[in-house]
Amino acid sequence: MADTANLEIGDQKYSLDVITGTEQEQAVDISRLRKESKLITFDDGYGNTGSCESSVTFIDGDKGILRYRGYDIAELAEKSTFLESAYLLLYGNLPSNAALQEFRKRVSEYCELPPEVLKAINAMPKSAHPMAVLASGLQALGGAYPEFSTNDREKDLEAFDQVAALIISTVRTIAAAHHRNSQDKELPQPDTSKSYCGNFLSMMFSEDDGTDEIPEPVQNALDQIFLLHADHEQNCSTSTCRMIASGGANPFASLAGGVSALWGPLHGGANMAVIKMLNEIHESGDDGSNFIESAKQGKSRLMGFGHRVYRNYDPRAKILKNASDQALEALGVSSPILDIARRLEEVALEDSYFIQRKLYPNVDFYSGIILQALGFPTNMFTVLFAIGRTPGWLSHWKEIAENGKKIHRPRQIYQGETLRPYLSLEER
Numbered sequence: 001m002a003d004t005a006n007l008e009i010g011d012q013k014y015s016l017d018v019i020t021g022t023e024q025e026q027a028v029d030i031s032r033l034r035k036e037s038k039l040i041t042f043d044d045g046y047g048n049t050g051s052c053e054s055s056v057t058f059i060d061g062d063k064g065i066l067r068y069r070g071y072d073i074a075e076l077a078e079k080s081t082f083l084e085s086a087y088l089l090l091y092g093n094l095p096s097n098a099a100l101q102e103f104r105k106r107v108s109e110y111c112e113l114p115p116e117v118l119k120a121i122n123a124m125p126k127s128a129h130p131m132a133v134l135a136s137g138l139q140a141l142g143g144a145y146p147e148f149s150t151n152d153r154e155k156d157l158e159a160f161d162q163v164a165a166l167i168i169s170t171v172r173t174i175a176a177a178h179h180r181n182s183q184d185k186e187l188p189q190p191d192t193s194k195s196y197c198g199n200f201l202s203m204m205f206s207e208d209d210g211t212d213e214i215p216e217p218v219q220n221a222l223d224q225i226f227l228l229h230a231d232h233e234q235n236c237s238t239s240t241c242r243m244i245a246s247g248g249a250n251p252f253a254s255l256a257g258g259v260s261a262l263w264g265p266l267h268g269g270a271n272m273a274v275i276k277m278l279n280e281i282h283e284s285g286d287d288g289s290n291f292i293e294s295a296k297q298g299k300s301r302l303m304g305f306g307h308r309v310y311r312n313y314d315p316r317a318k319i320l321k322n323a324s325d326q327a328l329e330a331l332g333v334s335s336p337i338l339d340i341a342r343r344l345e346e347v348a349l350e351d352s353y354f355i356q357r358k359l360y361p362n363v364d365f366y367s368g369i370i371l372q373a374l375g376f377p378t379n380m381f382t383v384l385f386a387i388g389r390t391p392g393w394l395s396h397w398k399e400i401a402e403n404g405k406k407i408h409r410p411r412q413i414y415q416g417e418t419l420r421p422y423l424s425l426e427e428r
């Protein structure tokens with residue numbers, strides 16, 4: 001493994017350090033490059049650029065590996081729960097039983113929204129997208145707890161245990177409150193005797209103030225979806241959270257930015273786009289073959305396929321593909337769009353267009369099918385992705401705040417007009 005890289009620019013030679021990670025990934029450290037050579041590097045979209053050293057999550061895109069703090073995602077999905085994996089991401093180790101009970105208690109204590117925050121959410125237009133409400137709700141929440149959103153890193157770090165539990169808990173309540181309000185219904189009282197997912201599902205769907213039981217398999221299916229979405233290294237929305245945290249802003253502001261970044265259809269918005277795509281294929285009577293052809297001609301995009309990092313099967317998609325069967329069986333529902341999804345995957349994975357471009361199903365390809373079967377409206381799917389991703393975003397905020405990182409400020413190559421004189425109106 002090299003520990004230096006030699007760069008020759010014209011007649012100048014530069015020796016740069018090579019950093020090696022615990023999983024033997026290597027990077028050329030260019031921190032000194034601009035100072036020594038006056039040149040910067042250029043990497044449109046950062047696909048080849050490491051923005052930080054992080055200990056939260058490891059991904060190997062070629063091998064389809066995903067680990068939270070060193071634990072493999074398949075093992076966590078089988079043996080852990082969302083809250084236990086959230087604790088692991090936040091604090092770096094799996095909790096003892098006592099620590100897990102205390103964390104669970106802290107999360108459930110914060111389930112209710114302060115009245116002025118609930119009022120703010122109910123003041124949002126009923127037609128507002130749930131992601132817009134979630135981003136605004138997080139900022140309103142920070143406003144209701146000024147002692148937790150001081151923008152003084154030391155103070156905000158001191159309050160981190162409370163803030164993490166508060167945000168992980170109330171993102172559910174913000175989502176359910178807007179859903180109820182959009183239907184002109186009251187938000188039922190949270191029922192903290194229920195599980196994290198059971199409480200959320202009751203707030204969302206219970207008809208008579210949460211007394212009806214949510215079947216265990218339904219709660220487990222949602223818990224697994226949240227766990228699988230909990231973190232994913234330096235993706236678009238997490239990098240946004242880190243960018244905001246680097247300026248010293250509090251967790252509420254950082255996560256509100258992450259929610260906005262996740263909303264895009266190329267990122268977390270893809271789970272909504274997948275369902276729309278599958279429903280359109282179903283309604284057209286196409287078995288998927290025509291759609292695949294249109295995707296190959298660039299006329300449409302096979303949503304839920306492809307990834308900036310995975311050039312192999314997204315391990316989360318594999319787990320969700322199996323889970324979708326079990327979830328639908330447990331729910332006693334069938335899903336014609338699941339058959340279409342399977343057919344699309346089958347055709348695509350044998351087609352040279354997708355094989356050559358290493359396009360495989362990603363986390364969004366199957367998640368929407370389960371969420372639809374659980375009864376969630378499609379426009380809430382990305383909010384559910386955000387609820388799952390909350391512990392990851394908080395872990396990255398904490399990593400930036402603890403390491404006292406400098407403000408992130410990339411450079412650019414300017415391609416605009418060069419200097420020109422101001423002309424009066426008459427001269428133009």
Ligand code: SDX
Nearest residue numbers: 232235266267268270301302303304305306307308357362
């Ligand atoms: C998430 O980064 C993360 O970790 C994100 C995430 C997380 O957990 O945070 O994993 C969650 O965002 C998953 C991705 C969800 N998005 C989608 O499913 C949208 C559909 N996928 C694509 O838009 C695309 O694959 C991206 C955006 C995901 C990745 O884009 P890339 O790597 O920049 O690929 P590209 O756009 O440069 O495309 C390379 C080629 C092109 O063809 P050519 O120009 O070479 O002929 O592949 C084609 C693209 O047209 N291509 C697709 C395709 N994705 C890429 N063709 C058809 N369908 C697709 N889905």
